Amino acid sequence: MKIICPQCGKESEWSLENPWRPFCSERCKLVDLGKWANEEYRIPANKEQDEKD
Numbered sequence: 001m002k003i004i005c006p007q008c009g010k011e012s013e014w015s016l017e018n019p020w021r022p023f024c025s026e027r028c029k030l031v032d033l034g035k036w037a038n039e040e041y042r043i044p045a046n047k048e049q050d051e052k053d
């Protein structure tokens with residue numbers, strides 16, 4: 001299953017072996033968490049992806 005990284009928009013494999021999912025990498029996850037902390041980040045569609053899986 002392929003997903004689009006919510007941070008950089010890059011296509012990434014949704015795998016249990018990827019600890020950073022739904023992100024493609026640790027860097028994207030950390031950047032995303034930083035945005036949440038600043039309350040600048042909103043992607044409602046992201047939650048739909050989680051429910052599908």
Ligand SMILES: [Zn+2]
Pocket residue numbers: 005006007008009010023024025028
């Ligand atoms: Zn990414």
